[in-house]
Every structure is written in C-alpha cells, then in structure tokens.
Amino acid sequence: MSEVILHHYDPSPFSEKVRICLGIKGLTWRAVQQPVIMPKPDLVPLTGGYRRIPVMQIGADIYCDSQLIVRELDRRFPDKPLFPIGNAGLAIGIEQWCDKALFQSAVMAIFGAIGDAVDPAFIKDREALSGQPFKVAAMKAMAPFALDQIRTHAALLAQQLADDRAFLAGDAPSLADAAGYYNFWFIRSFCPGLADRFGDLPGFDVWYDRVTAIGHGARTAMTPEVALGIARDAQPDELGTLPGDAALMGKAVTLAATDYGRDPILGIFVGSTHFSLSVARELADLGRVNVHVPRLGYSITPV
Template sequence: MPEVVLHHYDNSPFSEKVRICLGIKGLSWRAVDQPVIMPKPDLVPLTGGYRRIPVMQIGADIYCDSQLIVRELERRFPERPLFPSGSEGLAIAIEQWCDKALFQTAVLAIFGSIGDSVDPAFIKDREALSGQPFNVAAMKAIAPFAVSQIKAHASLLVQQLTDGRDFFAGTDPCLADAAAYYNFWFARTFAPGLVDRFDDLNGFDAWYDRVTAIGHGTPTSLKPAEALEIATNALPEAMNTLPSDAAIRDKNVCLAATDYGRDPIIGTFVGSTQYSLTVARNVPELGEVNVHVSRLGYSVSPA
C-alpha cells in the first residue's frame, strides 16, 4: 500500500487532530510542510484548488478535510481503531461539536488575545478564506467571554471522565480524544497563560497530558516536489457510487465547502460513500488523480 503523506504545517489545529489519530494508530507517515497562507503552488495542483490544511495523500488519491481524513485512516488501517468498543457515534458527535462550536470559540479567544501581533498578511489571507473581516478589535472585546466559554466546553467534556476512565471511550484513546484535544492544544500553544490548566475540573488536565503523550506516530519529512512525483507515478483507487448518486456518475461537477474556504473543485464525479464524494481530475503535470471530500459540509453541483 502506498504510504500516507500528510500535507500540513506545525501550528495547524486541524492537522493536530489528524496527527494525534496517526499517533493512536502508531503509523509511520510522510510530512510535507505547506505554507500557512496562499499561494500554495505545490498543494493546489493535487487538490484542484482546495487550499485548506490538512490534506492527506495516498498515491494519487487526495483526501480533503480532517473529518474525511480520519475516516479514511480508519478504513485503510483498522488496527488500533479510532472507534473502539462501538464508540463511533460518540466520537463523531464530539468531533462535530469540537470542529464547530469549540473551534470558533477558541479562535475568538486566541486572536482576541494575540491579535495585535498577528502578521497582516495572515489577516488578509484569512479574510479571503472566510469571506469575512478579520476584526481584531471585535475579537479583543469578546475575548474574556470566549475564554470563559472554552472552560465551559471543557467542563462538559470532563463529564465523560467522571468515572475515572483514561479516555472518552474507556481504556483506549479514540477519535473523540483527538477531536476534543486539539482546540485546547491550539489555545495553550498560541496564547500561553490563557487556558493553561483547569485545576478545578477534576481529571481534565490528566486526560490532556495522556493525549499529549500519545504523540504523532513516526513522521519523516518529504519535499513537496516528491509528493507530486508520488501522485504522478500512481493510479487512483477504483471507486463505486451509491445508488442515490448514480444520476451524476461520470458528470462534470463542482465540489465546494459550505462554510468557508469555498474554492471549487471541478472534476468528473466517479464515486461516493455515505460520508464522501469523489471527483477524478486529469492534471497535465500529474496525470489522473482522485480528489475526495467529506459529504458532510460539502456541496455537489453541476460544473
């Protein structure tokens, strides 16, 4: 099987979720450092325009969005499962909660705290990504409330640990732990002192330390040009289509996120599952690649 290639950057919060999942599974993987802001000349040829991080590459198959990446890791590498003991529903619910409500709260708290020192180029890039102003003054005004909300989220999460279990699903870590962890890692990494410890939330900091200790598996660096070469020398995996999507099989379609970073991915619709949508693209410098996005949170429309 071709090796796992993760296109990421060190301080990407959603990449941290994936890296912890790679650690849970004890996988070896190749790490491609991508720029924090546009342009990303070695990423968009693979994705067809999608610019968000992380992106996972396995041969000529390109997986966009962390929620799809972790599902694909589970499919390909079922050992050390991300959903132990029938915890899939719990894990996915916690992931959705943390990717939306908790993440947005963390962003307000962090950038309200450090906003004056943020690179203007980063601000301009994130405004283009979100389609909304990056209003540092407004974030500063709401930051104290956002910090209190981060702790409120933590108090809800810790209720799952009140019976003394090590991780959310019991004795073994799972996707829920990675999803809950990365926002607190994000805040503690970028705004030290903001939400460093929660001594009055019994068990939370011990759980946080246990997840930190999982690590990231075994990454080794890979140059962006080498990742492109891997795609050039591979063929994408054959795909099936759900009966409900049969009418658009082999049609030219556009896939796009519905929240932010809505850069369209245009290709031939070649596959779907209950949780993914796939288009094939023929790229002059790479050959044929399949680009996969999550069904949840992405739209498909005629190109």
C-alpha cells in the same frame, strides 16, 4: 499501499487532530509542510482548488478535510479503531462539537489575545478565506466570553471523564480524544498562560497529558516535489458509487465546502459513499488524481 502523506503545517489545529489519530494507530507517515497562507503552489494542483489544511495524499488519492482523513485512515488501518465499537456516535458527536463550537471560541480567544501582533498578510488571507472582515477589536472585546466558553467546553469533557476512565470513550484512545484535545493544544501552544491548566476540573489535565503522550506516530519529512512525483507515478484506487448518485457518474461537477474556504474543486464525478464524494482530475503534468471530500458540509454541483 503507498505511504501516508500529510500536507499540513505544524501550528495547524485540524492537522493536530489528524496527527494524534496517526499516533493512536502508531503509523509511519510523511509530512509535507505547506504554507500558512495563499499561494499554495504545491497543494492546489493536487486538490484542484481546495486550499485548507490538512490534506492527506496516498499515491494519487487526495483526501480533503480532517473529517474524511480520519475516516479513511480508519478504513485503511482498522487496528486501534478511531470510531470505538459501540461508541462511534460518541466520537463523531465530539468531533462535530469541537470542530465547530469549540474551534470558534478558540479562534476568538487566541486572536483576541494576540490579534495586534498578527501579520497583516495573514489577516488579509483569512478575510479572503472566510469572506468576512477579520475584526481584531471585536475579538478582543469577546475574548473574556470566549475564554469562559472554553472553560465550559473543558468542564463538559471533564464530565465524560468523571468516572476516572482513561479516555473519553473508555480504556482506549479514539477520535473522541483527538477531537476533544486539539483546540486546547491550539490555545495552550499559541497563548501560553491563557488556559494552561484547569485546576478546578479534576481529570481534565490528567487526560490532556495522557493524550499529549500518545504523540504523532513515526513522522519523517517529505518535500512537496517528491509528493507531487508520487501522485504522478501512481494510479488512484478503484471506487464504488451510491445508487442514488449513479446519474452523476462521468459528469463534470464541482465540490465545495459550505462553511468557509469554499473554493470549488472541478472534476469528473467518479464515486461516492455515505460519507464521501469523489472526482477525477486529469492533469497534464500529474496524470490522473482522484480528489475526495466529506459528504457532510460539502456541496456537489453539476457543471
């Protein structure tokens, strides 16, 4: 199997979720640094339009969105399951909760605190990403509320840890921990002093430190040029399709996130599972790559 390549940037919170999952599995992987704002000339040719971070590449298979990346990591490397047996729903539930409600509060608290110092180019980029104005003054006004919400999220996680279990789903770390952890890592790394410790939540910080100690597995850097060369020299894996999607096989479709960063990915529909949708893209300089997105939260539109 080709190497696991993560296209990311170090301060990216959704990438931190994936990096902790790589650490849980003790995997060796390659890290390609991508820009924090557009343009992303070494990423978008691979994804066919998707610009968000992280993206995982394995040979000529390109996986968009941390939700699908962790699922694919678990499929390819089943040791140390990210979806704990008998408790997969707990991990998925915590991931949904933390990717949406907690992430929104974290963004508000962070940019409420540092918004005045943020590069205008970043603000312009994130306005294009979200289709909404980036209102620093409104975020500043909401920051105390956001911080209170964040403490409450921490208290809810602490409730799950109240029986002194080591990790959210029991004795072993899983996706539940990576998902529960990364927003607090985001706030604590960006805004030291804002939510450094929750002294009144016994168990929370002991657990946080335990997740930090998992680390990221064995990471080495790779240049974008080498990653593109790997895609060019590889063939995508064989795929299956759900019977309900058979009519779309071989047809031109676009796939797009339905929340933000909705840039469509145009390709030929080549496969699906209950959790993913896949298109093939034929590129003059890269050959064929298959691009995969999660099914949940993504639309598929025949062209």
